[in-house]
Amino acid sequence: MIEAGAAPGATNSRIVAAYRQRTARSGALAAEAASLLPNGIAHDARYLDPYSVYIERGAGPYKWDVDGNRYIDFFGGHGALILGHCHPKVTAAVAAAAAEGSQFGANHPREIAWARAIQRLVPSAERLRFTSSGTEATLMAIRLARAFTGRDTLLRFRGHFHGWHDHMTHGYTNHFDGTATPGVLAGVAEKSILVDPGDLDAVTAILRDRRDICAVILEPTGSAFGQVPLEGEFVRALRRLTEQAGALLILDEVVTGFRSSRGGAQELFEVRPDLSTFAKIVAGGMPGAVVAGRKEIIDQLDFDAAPAAGREKIGHPGTFNANPISAAAGIACLTVLAETDANEIAAARAAELRAGLNEMLAREGLSWAAYGTSSGFHLFTNPSRRKGIRPESFDPHAVGAAELKGSEKQLVGRMRLALLLNGVDSNPRLGGFTSATHTSADVADTVAAYRAAIAMLRAENELPG
Numbered sequence: 001m002i003e004a005g006a007a008p009g010a011t012n013s014r015i016v017a018a019y020r021q022r023t024a025r026s027g028a029l030a031a032e033a034a035s036l037l038p039n040g041i042a043h044d045a046r047y048l049d050p051y052s053v054y055i056e057r058g059a060g061p062y063k064w065d066v067d068g069n070r071y072i073d074f075f076g077g078h079g080a081l082i083l084g085h086c087h088p089k090v091t092a093a094v095a096a097a098a099a100e101g102s103q104f105g106a107n108h109p110r111e112i113a114w115a116r117a118i119q120r121l122v123p124s125a126e127r128l129r130f131t132s133s134g135t136e137a138t139l140m141a142i143r144l145a146r147a148f149t150g151r152d153t154l155l156r157f158r159g160h161f162h163g164w165h166d167h168m169t170h171g172y173t174n175h176f177d178g179t180a181t182p183g184v185l186a187g188v189a190e191k192s193i194l195v196d197p198g199d200l201d202a203v204t205a206i207l208r209d210r211r212d213i214c215a216v217i218l219e220p221t222g223s224a225f226g227q228v229p230l231e232g233e234f235v236r237a238l239r240r241l242t243e244q245a246g247a248l249l250i251l252d253e254v255v256t257g258f259r260s261s262r263g264g265a266q267e268l269f270e271v272r273p274d275l276s277t278f279a280k281i282v283a284g285g286m287p288g289a290v291v292a293g294r295k296e297i298i299d300q301l302d303f304d305a306a307p308a309a310g311r312e313k314i315g316h317p318g319t320f321n322a323n324p325i326s327a328a329a330g331i332a333c334l335t336v337l338a339e340t341d342a343n344e345i346a347a348a349r350a351a352e353l354r355a356g357l358n359e360m361l362a363r364e365g366l367s368w369a370a371y372g373t374s375s376g377f378h379l380f381t382n383p384s385r386r387k388g389i390r391p392e393s394f395d396p397h398a399v400g401a402a403e404l405k406g407s408e409k410q411l412v413g414r415m416r417l418a419l420l421l422n423g424v425d426s427n428p429r430l431g432g433f434t435s436a437t438h439t440s441a442d443v444a445d446t447v448a449a450y451r452a453a454i455a456m457l458r459a460e461n462e463l464p465g
């Protein structure tokens with residue numbers, strides 16, 4: 001553990017200095033990358049001030065940076081790694097597939113086995129189409145919904161993330177008024193309307209009064225994997241309302257799929273969507289995704305079934321759709337999930353971690369709280385300095401979305417650096433995902449790391465009290 005030092009002041013942070021010292025090779029690489037890549041990064045969530053660490057390898061719940069520092073990993077490959085890094089079955093499957101060829105420009109047997117492995121866990125996946133990313137899957141889902149219903153407007157929830165294509169950019173981190181983000185046509189944004197999550201009255205009114213809603217799409221457990229949680233009853237109500245209104249229900253299970261339960265949030269909530277999108281776990285840590293659902297909707301992609309149903313076929317190429325290496329990883333991962341208790345182990349570790357963090361926060365007298373469901377955890381850092389927060393009985397449903405998502409940028413950034421200094425890689429909001437490879441010892445070490453990081457922040461006067 002790094003000892004908490006004396007307070008040097010926010011502009012001359014000891015945490016930042018220690019981080020720079022401990023991750024010098026990462027710092028040098030970041031400086032070089034900055035001349036080539038915006039901010040030196042490849043994904044906005046990997047942005048960190050002053051720079052992010054460069055990772056060389058991972059194994060199980062750990063990853064190591066180029067300076068040789070080991071981290072307990074809760075970033076979890078953006079949620080893809082429910083089996084941890086380099087699960088032996090996934091690694092063997094990928095190696096075998098890579099040795100046979102990465103791109104045949106043709107069908108291959110693994111894509112059938114992959115589709116079956118998904119269908120085994122997700123009964124609503126009557127038919128499936130593979131894409132290369134979750135973004136492509138949600139793009140296709142709404143295109144299918146618009147074509148199927150003959151309606152053009154999509155209903156989304158503020159703060160819910162569905163990838164970065166043009167229909168999804170406003171209302172996620174900004175432009176909550178529905179205006180288009182830079183580079184997106186105003187007309188496209190207008191056809192993707194926003195409602196506050198959980199506001200059933202608003203959804204009811206829109207679906208009652210308008211005849212142009214093709215679909216309602218949501219992150220079923222709430223935005224950012226339940227950072228702003230939704231109840232199962234809300235999702236079930238959406239199912240009823242969409243059905244009555246002739247609109248489709250699209251569950252974006254890119255994160256929740258195979259994680260909220262083996263069969264995803266739809267199994268957990270007992271909701272059968274018209275369409276679902278999956279990525280991350282579905283491809284076992286490789287690039288890959290799928291849009292799946294009712295046969296007659298997905299069949300709009302079918303050269304024969306579409307015209308037979310009186311519809312124009314929807315085109316869908318994609319060089320790396322269902323590529324054999326991702327297929328191999330996906331089959332291996334989904335088979336482990338179907339045949340072992342990996343999903344439950346990951347969830348049990350997260351429950352242990354949430355409880356351990358809350359116990360520690362209470363002992364520290366800090367009005368923060370850890371919360372979440374299944375194999376995830378979020379850290380509420382109480383940006384409004386609310387009184388009466390008790391970590392162990394914190395109810396995120398009693399706190400608004402703005403507060404749950406709100407953060408003090410410098411405090412959270414420094415906390416993340418302090419966690420890295422203490423051997424833990426969280427996500428940018430200080431929460432993360434557990435995997436089936438995290439042990440109870442890792443959980444205990446993580447709680448100790450959070451405690452040490454809090455001490456470092458206190459020493460820099462970054463924390464109240």
Ligand SMILES: Cc1ncc(COP(=O)(O)O)c(C=O)c1O
Binds near residue numbers: 078138164219253254
């Ligand atoms: C709920 C959700 N939908 C869609 C996406 C986009 O997936 P991808 O990053 O594979 O494009 C993400 C990515 O994090 C996601 O969390």
